[in-house]
Amino acid sequence: MSIAYLDPGNIESDLQSGAKAGFKLLWVLLGATIIGLLLQRLAARLGVVTGMHLAEVCHRQYHTVPRVALWLMVELAIIGSDMQEVIGCAIAFRLLSSGRIPLWGGVLITIIDTFFFLILDKYGLRKLEAFFGILISVMAITFGYEYVTVAPDQAAVLRGMFVPSCGACGSAQLLQAVGIVGAVIMPHNIYLHSALVKSRKVDRSNQTEVKEANKYFFIESCLALFISFIINVFIVAVFAEAFYGRTNEEVYRTCNETGSAHLDLFPLNNQTLEVDIYKGGVVLGCFFGPAALYIWAVGILAAGQSSTMTGTYSGQFVMEGFLNLRWSRFARVLLTRSLAITPTLLVAIFQDVQQLTGMNDFLNVLMSLQLPFALIPILTFTSLPTLMNDFANGLFFKVGGGLTVLGVCCINIYFVVVYVTQLGSVWLYVLAALLSLLYLGFVGYLTWLCLIALGLSFLDPNRNKEVASNILMERPMESES
Template structure:
């Protein structure tokens, strides 16, 4: 749904509002055929095109960063010593959403599954070690680029829109060449609630129409790249867990149809704010789903029976376990903070049931992960006892 929302908003901005949001959602059906056309040329060429889209995102959002010129010292201080004095629920929603947007659970499956597509002589340990090194470099680069793209967006929004009122945004747009967009901002003194649509509009009003169109191109590239990563991740998950082998056409058509229907309904019967708000909630949902992607991978890669001598070392397991515990703590804190904002007491029952299932599954995954770690320690201990026995003999 996120790729549909982002692409629809990009089409709306690029067409100066001539394409309605519901029309942009329907146009994303074309993504299916465009994706399948590229898929005929092989996975490696598709990966190259995906890298091209990521480059476009980095350049476009990087351009906005240079234009906005955020305070560099404050940015570095925030990176090294993060804090958020006076933050409320909206800021917490954005913060948790950023975690889900950068460390996307389906991309974790995708990076792991791409190992299968590489031609490696798995009977030679030296080749496997070399491949592992390059996969580590590849994943590090991908996550680093994703981090900087999100950093550019957050820094630009913080510099340009922090504590700006709706009336100020209205006046800025009304006195610019993009005066037709001024009507999307109510004339009041409330702080403007910036989303990916309003953000592009204000950038265009402040820095010129070029900034708006560059922002829209970046959104379009993000939507296309998300389509590809989501499709391939779904393919690997279905083949690995469910033993289902569908054609890519059937899979993309089904998933896109499931995403388009609710998104069209929101675009037709609600407004743009609800559509952008839905995008933020989907980012939060990705953060909540992270344990179900990371914990199984951490479990399997820690088992000597599966990985042999390539099983995770103690330092790797300690770092990954700490990060996973931190993400789980953030998710739990987010749910507890958001409970009082539920509109009706009946929602508490639904949340309680979902929380019980969620915590139960997470506890099961943690338990299996601990068993895998214990098995690793047991193997190390048995090796040590064996060596001691040889020395004694």
């Protein structure tokens, strides 16, 4: 679960946040992580109390059409996340080989390493979790090394983290703040976490044991997200201290003095430096030596490799839950990896690393759009007394969760609108308007069901329960067990 907060998409959002806004947006990162923690708590509670993960609950509670539509949206998010992991690994291999491994070569290598994880999976979930722990440690050490090397102002880090302030932020910085929320809270991670808790044995007939399990899963989530938050802070602080406010010309001069082979990345002008995962590694090498570049690449590689398997697991649980299909993990990986690698490979062959980074930005927008299809169902089902019994959300979580979901969805819709308007194509505006009507209609339908579950509709309680039974296909738990 921690890995999904450290994938290449998150890392790119972190470094751009530091380079564009300095330390000003660290409080946004902290807030997004706390919101993510509360959502993960709901996901874990659903799995612990019901013995089913979110996709399985969607299968039994929603009718066929919304269920299939939900499945398609979540699959789209998983494929988009998988593409980001492939892009991150390809860029890492290019940096580590000093350009000798082409981008398409790095993409192809990621096909092989996926099957290595499948072999490792045969030795049991605990060993796989231990391997993930090693990869997270690699990220902590590599990005921690960059943090120590750059030595950012600790007072500025703490001030940016705990004192919300963006009064002088421009449109680019505000857009970056929105992007942080979209990158941190991943839709497929909600589905994944609700399934992973089932790997622990809990006696669901014992209410005390269920309550205890919920408590310890929440503590575990706090620890996991604290570690991922610290690593994200390392990345933001490094680029805030070293590259905030720098121009392309400054970077060009420094890279020229160090004999860098990547001078073409920095045009000779006084425009503010814009960085991505690839350029970030290059500028670190120019300013802090080759070791900083290679250590950065190792951290990116660890992030891409580890998040590969989370996408695989998410896809497995989502397909089995929504469609009740039992594919082998090999067949599942072959399908999703092919869908993710094919467009990425074409871009890597016929374009350059800049277009690959542009694809990464587009994928962040795509996953922002999919967010309501995880947040609304998890809030809906954890609020149903017929499903959660005594562990249904109380008033605080109903109101707070509803406002959180509304806020996150509005933020991400704003992010998407700004992204589309920057493209400047009339045909894209028309297409976006048509798709938006369908999208908002489906989100509105799910929201209506959520309001019924929350007990906030205008119907009287008895009528409300009757409508919920008709729409959400409420069935007693015993029918599944």
